[in-house]
Amino acid sequence: MGLLDKWKNIKETEVEPGIDHTMYLTLKEERRISRENSRIIKQFEREKNRKNVPEEEYLTQMRDPNNVVEFDNLHTYFFTDVGTVKSVNGVTFDIPQGKVVGVVGESGCGKSVTSLSLMQLVQAPQGQIVAGSIRYQSRDGKCYEITKMPKDRMLKVRGKEIAMIFQEPMTSLNPVFKIGEQMDEVVLLHEEGATPKAARERSLEMLNLVGIADPQKVYNNYPHELSGGMRQRVMIAMALSCTPRLIIADEPTTALDVTIQAQILELLRDVKNKINGSIMLITHDLGVIAEMADYVVVMYAGRIIEKGTVREIFHNPKHPYTIGLMRSKPSGKTKDNRLYSIKGQVPNPINMPNHCYFYNRCDRAIGICAEEYPEMIQFTDTHSAACHLCRNGGFMDTNSTKEQR
Amino acid sequence: MWNYLLKRVALALVILFGVSALIYLLSMLMPADYIDNQTAAAVQMGAMTLEDVQRLKELYGLADKSLPGIAKSYLSWLTSALSGDLGYSFLYGRPVSDVLSQYIWISFMIAFISYLLEIAIGIPMGIKASVNQYSAYDYTVSVFAMMGTALPSFFLSALLMNVFAIRLGILPLQGLTTATKVFPPNAHFQILLDKAWHLVLPITVLTLLGVGGLMKFTRTNMLEVLNSDYIRTARAKGLSENVVTYKHAFRNTLIPLVTSLSGMLPGLFGGAMITETVFAIPGIGYMALRATQQGDIPFIMGYNMFLAILTVLGMLISDIMYMVVDPRVKLS
Numbered sequence: 001m002g003l004l005d006k007w008k009n010i011k012e013t014e015v016e017p018g019i020d021h022t023m024y025l026t027l028k029e030e031r032r033i034s035r036e037n038s039r040i041i042k043q044f045e046r047e048k049n050r051k052n053v054p055e056e057e058y059l060t061q062m063r064d065p066n067n068v069v070e071f072d073n074l075h076t077y078f079f080t081d082v083g084t085v086k087s088v089n090g091v092t093f094d095i096p097q098g099k100v101v102g103v104v105g106e107s108g109c110g111k112s113v114t115s116l117s118l119m120q121l122v123q124a125p126q127g128q129i130v131a132g133s134i135r136y137q138s139r140d141g142k143c144y145e146i147t148k149m150p151k152d153r154m155l156k157v158r159g160k161e162i163a164m165i166f167q168e169p170m171t172s173l174n175p176v177f178k179i180g181e182q183m184d185e186v187v188l189l190h191e192e193g194a195t196p197k198a199a200r201e202r203s204l205e206m207l208n209l210v211g212i213a214d215p216q217k218v219y220n221n222y223p224h225e226l227s228g229g230m231r232q233r234v235m236i237a238m239a240l241s242c243t244p245r246l247i248i249a250d251e252p253t254t255a256l257d258v259t260i261q262a263q264i265l266e267l268l269r270d271v272k273n274k275i276n277g278s279i280m281l282i283t284h285d286l287g288v289i290a291e292m293a294d295y296v297v298v299m300y301a302g303r304i305i306e307k308g309t310v311r312e313i314f315h316n317p318k319h320p321y322t323i324g325l326m327r328s329k330p331s332g333k334t335k336d337n338r339l340y341s342i343k344g345q346v347p348n349p350i351n352m353p354n355h356c357y358f359y360n361r362c363d364r365a366i367g368i369c370a371e372e373y374p375e376m377i378q379f380t381d382t383h384s385a386a387c388h389l390c391r392n393g394g395f396m397d398t399n400s401t402k403e404q405r
Numbered sequence: 406m407w408n409y410l411l412k413r414v415a416l417a418l419v420i421l422f423g424v425s426a427l428i429y430l431l432s433m434l435m436p437a438d439y440i441d442n443q444t445a446a447a448v449q450m451g452a453m454t455l456e457d458v459q460r461l462k463e464l465y466g467l468a469d470k471s472l473p474g475i476a477k478s479y480l481s482w483l484t485s486a487l488s489g490d491l492g493y494s495f496l497y498g499r500p501v502s503d504v505l506s507q508y509i510w511i512s513f514m515i516a517f518i519s520y521l522l523e524i525a526i527g528i529p530m531g532i533k534a535s536v537n538q539y540s541a542y543d544y545t546v547s548v549f550a551m552m553g554t555a556l557p558s559f560f561l562s563a564l565l566m567n568v569f570a571i572r573l574g575i576l577p578l579q580g581l582t583t584a585t586k587v588f589p590p591n592a593h594f595q596i597l598l599d600k601a602w603h604l605v606l607p608i609t610v611l612t613l614l615g616v617g618g619l620m621k622f623t624r625t626n627m628l629e630v631l632n633s634d635y636i637r638t639a640r641a642k643g644l645s646e647n648v649v650t651y652k653h654a655f656r657n658t659l660i661p662l663v664t665s666l667s668g669m670l671p672g673l674f675g676g677a678m679i680t681e682t683v684f685a686i687p688g689i690g691y692m693a694l695r696a697t698q699q700g701d702i703p704f705i706m707g708y709n710m711f712l713a714i715l716t717v718l719g720m721l722i723s724d725i726m727y728m729v730v731d732p733r734v735k736l737s
Contacts, residue, residue: 121640152645159643166641171634175733176656186642222732238642 025082037079037126044128050150058148062137068246068278069095069118074132074147076110076117083350087113089302090132093295095246100272100279102293102310104286104325108346110302111282115248118146118280119164120154136162139245160190163239167251169231173223180219183207183238190242206237209274210267229260233267240271247272248280253288265292286329290314295382298322301346301357304376308383318385320362356388364389406728409736413724417717424713425486425706429479432705438467439495439700465495467702482706491710492703496696501707504692511581512676512688515604519611520673524666527616531623532658535631536650547624550617562610562683569606577603579685607684611677623662630657660731668723671715 025033063070076088088110095101103111116122117129118136134146139161146154166172174182183203188194194202200219207215210233223231232252239247249268253261269292272279281292289296289310296313298306298321306319317323324342344361347353356362359369368388377391378384437445440462447453462468466478485492491501530550534543570578577583581603588596630636631654639653640646676690685691689708696704728734 119641121637155643155645157643158641164638164641166634166638168634172638174635174639174653174657176660176731177653185644189643224733235638 030081033083034081037081037084041079041125041128044130045125048124048151051152053148053150053153058145058150058153060133060135060143060145062135062143064094064096065137066096067094067135068097068137069280070133070135071114071118072133072135074114074117074134075130076113076122076127077130078123078127080126080350085349086302086352087127087349088117089352091299091302091304093297093304093307095278095280096295097245098272098276098278099294100269100281100292101295101297102281102283102289103297103299104284104289105299106284106346108349109299111284111299112250114299115164115250115280115282118248119158119162120146120149120151121158137245156190159186159244160242161244162246162248163242163244164248164250165232165235165239165252167254169228169235169255172235173231175223177222178219179207179221179223179226179234183219183234183241186238186241202241203237206241207234209240209271210234210237211263212237228256229263232256232260232264236264236267236271240275243275244277246278246280248282250282251284252281253285254283261288268292286325298325301349301352303357303386305358305387306385308380312380312383316383318379318383318390319358319387320364320389321358322385356386406736410721413721417721420717421710421713425483425710426479428709429482429702429706430475432700432702433467433470433475433478435700437700438462439702440465440467442699482703486706486710491707494696494701494704494707496699496701496704497692501703504704505689505707505711508687508689508692509674509676511686512681512690513674515607515611515681515686515688516673516675516677518604519608519615520669522608522612523615523619526612527619528623528662530616531620532627532650532655534620535624535627538628543624546620550620553613553617554621556614558610558614558677558679559683561613562606562680565606565610566683576606581686603686607677607680607686610680619666622665623658626658626661627654630654633657660727663730664723664727667726668719670722671718675712675715 063072071091071093074088074091075086078085078087091110091114093101103114105111113122113127116127118134122129129147132147136144136146136157138144138157144157146157149157173179180200180203183206184196184199187199187202188196191199191202204215204219207218212218212230212233218226218230218234223234226234236252247268252268253264256264265288268279268281279292281288283289293310296308296310297304298313298319300321306313306317306322313322314326317326321342324340327340328342330339342361347357347360353359354373355371356365356369356374359365362369366388374386374388376384376386379390440458444453444458444461448455448458459468469475469478482492489502491505493499494501494504497504530546534546537543566578569576581600582596583599583603586599588599631650636649636654639649644653674689676688676693678690678694680686681688681691682694693704693708696708724736728736
């Protein structure tokens with residue numbers, strides 16, 4: 001790369017056309033927003049707090065009986081003081097039985113909020129599922145509509161059928177209770193007629209399963225007496241103790257050092273096979289995805305921009321953002337002096353443009369990209385992407401793209 | 406642990422020594438001492454000469470106000486205090502320790518009852534406000550708590566006295582016993598009831614003043630805990646909201662609460678100077694205020710040392726309780 005090109009590159013990254021990151025609200029607007037928010041929130045909360053909802057209201061049918069979970073056009077919004085943040089904005093994907101689905105995307109793209117929606121754990125009252133559905137096939141063969149499920153009924157799904165592993169093992173365990181107590185709690189809560197003794201035995205068995213050398217000792221330890229990797233193992237053991245159908249792993253290795261990361265991933269894959277469950281793996285580490293996932297969902301600014309099998313995504317990425325992601329991962333093969341990065345930033349989540357969200361960062365953008373949001377385009381049964389460039393089954397002629405901006 | 410305690414006690418001794426020296430120096434340097442106060446009228450009328458006053462001062466050990474003189478009299482106070490003798494109160498004419506032990510109990514009763522009431526009211530209110538953050542309940546409680554904290558005690562006392570004792574006439578205005586009533590000598594229960602009746606207003610004042618702070622403290626800490634990762638974990642386990650709040654969250658909020666509340670315990674013996682004075686209740690605070698106004702140095706010294714010991718004790722207790730409630734803390 002010539003010096004001139006380099007300089008040009010730097011200049012381009014500095015100037016961001018098309019996005020206004022500053023937002024000024026007048027007092028009047030602010031009041032209008034907060035009034036509207038409280039009206040909307042009240043409406044949703046009333047719906048959620050209903051008691052004695054008949055089961056028929058939240059029973060549904062799966063599109064494909066092989067799926068454990070189906071997200072269908074899910075919209076989860078946050079009604080904040082400065083406006084509505086559309087964290088998840090029309091997300092549709094399936095988690096098949098016994099498979100690992102990886103969800104990738106940069107920070108704030110709605111990965112975690114999607115998974116929290118599935119658990120009904122979105123930070124209420126600001127965060128609400130406003131539209132779409134999440135269908136869940138329970139172990140008893142019934143299909144539930146999670147978005148309509150009453151709170152008390154959801155308690156029987158959380159932790160028992162869908163378990164969650166969080167990003168920060170250091171802060172995800174309660175510091176004032178012993179490991180054993182925190183683990184027994186899950187078993188005592190969900191297993192019918194479980195005695196404290198049986199719960200203890202189950203907890204010890206689970207600690208053993210996740211490869212903790214001295215379960216007896218760890219059982220009586222407080223969280224602060226364990227290392228990060230140990231705590232994540234405990235979290236996994238806790239998630240497994242009711243043999244869930246689905247484990248949501250929200251960046252399970254981000255806070256750990258690399259050698260421990262590998263061990264934890266190995267462990268996750270291991271236990272998945274042992275309990276024959278599915279995993280929804282949320283991460284921004286493509287290496288983890290390549291290692292673990294069967295299917296990949298790529299999210300950007302609250303929407304899915306590409307999904308497919310891991311092979312399709314890695315070998316034949318279609319969306320310019322996915323291509324950018326692939327290029328920005330370090331590889332041992334090439335000896336470039338600089339790691340590739342996608343220039344620019346995600347647009348302001350409050351005032352999303354009505355054209356493609358990636359338009360301002362895309363180096364292949366054409367005229368139509370600034371006009372409407374692209375539809376999902378199907379390439380194979382499993383592979384699809386939302387990009388105008390892919391409309392004819394592949395890339396359109398992209399030679400004349402830059403000039404048209 | 407024992408090492409730590411030993412170190413703390415040694416440190417406390419140094420602090421107490423410093424405090425006593427400072428208070429002694431300051432009270433000796435007060436412009437008008439006990440004798441001046443007592444004899445001013447007599448001197449003015451000519452009943453006493455200045456020589457008489459000077460003789461009295463020498464008798465009371467107040468004659469030499471130079472620095473070496475103060476140091477000498479301080480040392481003699483210190484040696485007798487160390488042997489357990491706090492001296493005679495000028496004003497009350499009795500050993501200081503006698504006065505203290507007689508009057509602290511009524512003060513302690515008032516303070517302890519309002520302390521229990523504060524806990525019983527403030528903590529549940531704080532929890533409820535934090536669980537329903539930004540709700541009407543939260544705002545209402547917060548406003549009243551702020552008002553309670555912001556009101557000066559003498560003003561609140563006067564207000565309540567005016568409303569309940571003067572206007573409505575349902576509660577006694579001042580004092581500890583009804584002067585107009587004559588009780589038979591063995592009517593202990595009736596006497597006790599009468600005293601309790603007199604303590605309703607002072608206890609109300611102290612409770613109202615303290616409950617707001619405790620409620621705010623609980624609310625803030627609870628909110629912090631409720632936003633932490635392990636609460637999300639607890640919810641993800643499928644625990645009901647009540648278990649999440651009262652077991653997982655509150656157990657963590659207890660750490661700062663127990664630490665600060667247990668630290669307050671010794672201080673309950675210290676008396677509420679202003680409130681006791683307004684209500685004319687013969688508690689230790691009231692006695693101390695009178696003694697201070699009169700320049701009764703042995704009593705000032707005795708009372709303030711008592712307060713200092715309570716404070717040091719409070720800090721020590723709160724350290725120990727911190728270790729008891731938080732498994733992460735080891736004293737060393």
